[in-house]
Amino acid sequence: MSSTHLGLDLGGTNIKAALVERCGGDVRVVATEACPTAASEGPDAVLERVVALASRLTSGFVTAGLALPGHFDAASGTGTLLPNLLGDWVGRPIGGPVGSALGMPVALVNDVRALTLAELRLGAGRGASDLVCVALGTGVGGGVAIGGRLHLGLGHAGEIGHTTVDPDGPLCGCGNRGCLDRMASAESIAAAAGAPTVAEAAAAARAGDPVARAAFARAGEYVGRALAGAVVLLWPERIVVGGGVADAGDALFEPLRTELRRRACVAPEIPVVRAELGTHAGAVGAALWGAEA
Numbered sequence: 039m040s041s042t043h044l045g046l047d048l049g050g051t052n053i054k055a056a057l058v059e060r061c062g063g064d065v066r067v068v069a070t071e072a073c074p075t076a077a078s079e080g081p082d083a084v085l086e087r088v089v090a091l092a093s094r095l096t097s098g099f100v101t102a103g104l105a106l107p108g109h110f111d112a113a114s115g116t117g118t119l120l121p122n123l124l125g126d127w128v129g130r131p132i133g134g135p136v137g138s139a140l141g142m143p144v145a146l147v148n149d150v151r152a153l154t155l156a157e158l159r160l161g162a163g164r165g166a167s168d169l170v171c172v173a174l175g176t177g178v179g180g181g182v183a184i185g186g187r188l189h190l191g192l193g194h195a196g197e198i199g200h201t202t203v204d205p206d207g208p209l210c211g212c213g214n215r216g217c218l219d220r221m222a223s224a225e226s227i228a229a230a231a232g233a234p235t236v237a238e239a240a241a242a243a244r245a246g247d248p249v250a251r252a253a254f255a256r257a258g259e260y261v262g263r264a265l266a267g268a269v270v271l272l273w274p275e276r277i278v279v280g281g282g283v284a285d286a287g288d289a290l291f292e293p294l295r296t297e298l299r300r301r302a303c304v305a306p307e308i309p310v311v312r313a314e315l316g317t318h319a320g321a322v323g324a325a326l327w328g329a330e331a
Contacts, residue, residue, distance in 0.1 A: 075087070102137070157315060162315075171313070172261065175223070203221050
């Protein structure tokens with residue numbers, strides 16, 4: 039017997055939704071939608087758009103999950119640290135209002151943890167039991183799967199973006215200096231490449247531009263350095279790298295793999311692969327999280 043599950047991904051730029059159908063051991067994505075977040079209009083308007091987007095898909099889902107770009111209090115369903123989402127979200131009820139509008143509880147999950155779960159079940163992590171995932175975009179996030187299940191520790195395990203990779207680096211929003219989140223973000227790479235956006239920097243790097251390639255190489259080294267710590271701690275079967283920065287391809291992945299091998303020399307060589315599920319991965323993972331949680 040099949041069941042349908044709703045996933046929502048509240049991002050700083052766009053809100054995405056996905057419907058996932060489960061039938062026995064088979065899982066498939068049956069529909070996706072998206073709309074602008076328009077965060078400048080305030081949290082209440084954003085949450086109304088989240089619910090409206092869900093209603094454009096169907097009312098036949100049996101569980102719902104919502105991915106958030108940061109930290110939250112799972113017990114109260116309130117935001118605690120959502121730096122890439124404009125507005126006053128600290129202490130703001132999120133899970134409760136959305137759940138009330140949908141007529142069912144909503145399971146909250148961090149957006150990159152949701153992406154990790156989606157890639158584990160349906161994407162580049164299929165078949166792996168232990169997995170580390172990193173997403174490189176506006177910020178840098180991560181996720182960990184152990185024993186075939188998403189691992190959250192005391193609540194937010196996987197925050198690889200706040201690993202220190204340069205003790206003298208720039209100040210991060212978390213209060214530390216030299217976090218991977220600042221050293222390998224889309225903005226920092228674009229600035230180093232002399233490009234308006236990371237997409238244009240990636241295109242230049244793929245075309246062989248030496249400045250752009252150097253910017254991605256440096257970012258790749260930082261990511262490899264952070265992942266080396268994760269590898270020697272967890273010895274995962276696979277590493278999945280996603281986000282818009284990964285569009286640079288070998289300009290990022292070659293220095294990343296080289297640095298990982300150099301820094302994690304006590305561990306076996308771990309395959310580093312690109313994420314497969316694209317822009318709706320977070321919504322798909324949120325749907326899976328709601329179904330499995």
